[in-house]
Amino acid sequence: MSRIIDGKAIAAQIKDELKKEVAQMGDRGITVGLAVIQVGDDPASTIYVNNKKKACEYIGIHSVSYELAGDVSQQELLALIDKLNHDEKVNGILVQLPLPEHIDEEKVITAICPDKDVDGFHTENVGRLTVGKDGFLPCTPAGIIQMIKRSGFSIEGKECVVIGRSNIVGKPMAALLLRENGTVTVAHSKTEKLKEVASRADILIAALGKPKFITADYVKEGALVIDVGIHRMQNQKMCGDVDFENIYGKAAAITPVPGGVGPMTIAMLMCNCVKAARR
Numbered sequence: 001m002s003r004i005i006d007g008k009a010i011a012a013q014i015k016d017e018l019k020k021e022v023a024q025m026g027d028r029g030i031t032v033g034l035a036v037i038q039v040g041d042d043p044a045s046t047i048y049v050n051n052k053k054k055a056c057e058y059i060g061i062h063s064v065s066y067e068l069a070g071d072v073s074q075q076e077l078l079a080l081i082d083k084l085n086h087d088e089k090v091n092g093i094l095v096q097l098p099l100p101e102h103i104d105e106e107k108v109i110t111a112i113c114p115d116k117d118v119d120g121f122h123t124e125n126v127g128r129l130t131v132g133k134d135g136f137l138p139c140t141p142a143g144i145i146q147m148i149k150r151s152g153f154s155i156e157g158k159e160c161v162v163i164g165r166s167n168i169v170g171k172p173m174a175a176l177l178l179r180e181n182g183t184v185t186v187a188h189s190k191t192e193k194l195k196e197v198a199s200r201a202d203i204l205i206a207a208l209g210k211p212k213f214i215t216a217d218y219v220k221e222g223a224l225v226i227d228v229g230i231h232r233m234q235n236q237k238m239c240g241d242v243d244f245e246n247i248y249g250k251a252a253a254i255t256p257v258p259g260g261v262g263p264m265t266i267a268m269l270m271c272n273c274v275k276a277a278r279r
């Protein structure tokens with residue numbers, strides 16, 4: 001039997017801690033404000049944005065939404081970010097990705113003031129993470145670290161294998177595991193003998209974006225397996241990058257999809273908003 005790590009419950013615990021802190025800040029006259037910008041009406045983005053707004057409401061964070069048309073110009077979007085950068089009531093700015101093709105995503109991310117970059121994607125925050133300085137951590141990898149620690153697993157000295165090297169998940173995940181003194185390997189689409197590499201892991205992080213790709217032959221007996229992937233199957237059910245049923249019993253613990261990494265990502269976004277206001 002594998003233990004199933006309940007990301008939803010851990011995220012709820014974190015949100016309750018934040019709710020208390022935000023109430024105490026409110027008593028001292030400090031409010032927490034998040035500006036959420038969505039460009040276009042992609043249904044998946046709308047679901048993500050609504051979940052973030054719901055979490056804000058629960059915790060007591062004042063969220064303001066900007067819903068821009070899909071054909072908004074890059075200039076208009078940058079002008080809005082500039083305005084929010086200078087708005088004292090706004091502690092955090094979030095631009096829901098992906099953006100339409102005519103907009104340069106990197107330009108938009110770097111236009112956000114690094115002190116309001118609650119997604120942790122700005123190059124200044126990426127640099128801070130790399131050299132071990134305090135900054136905003138990207139929410140998905142930061143949530144995974146919290147989930148591992150709060151479930152009682154230690155990272156120090158452990159073989160950690162991250163499959164995937166994207167800027168938002170794989171690379172910062174590797175940096176955070178290293179910060180926690182893990183022995184880290186990053187695998188990607190060009191990695192040879194992936195099964196051999198993956199089955200060395202005490203902690204295996206699957207972030208490759210391929211439904212049910214990771215089967216038992218990628219997993220060491222007794223490993224902790226974190227599934228970052230999110231996919232909607234033809235029957236409308238969700239699955240991850242890990243074939244849950246196939247590895248169940250071989251891994252010591254697994255995160256489910258849904259109810260694993262996803263809720264942790266939102267909880268860490270809320271943490272970053274509160275941190276921005278605390279500053």
Ligand code: NAP
Nearest residue numbers: 140164165166169188189207208209228229230261262265
């Ligand atoms: P991505 O940008 O598509 O990156 C995928 C990475 O996996 C790339 O580095 C790629 O290697 C590697 N890869 C692809 N196929 C591979 C293979 N067969 N073997 C080994 N490596 C392979 O994806 P992402 O944005 O990091 O997201 C990954 C998954 O996590 C997606 O399913 C996404 O929906 C999900 N996600 C979930 C959350 C959450 O909150 N739960 C947040 C973000 C993302 P190359 O670099 O060589 O191409």
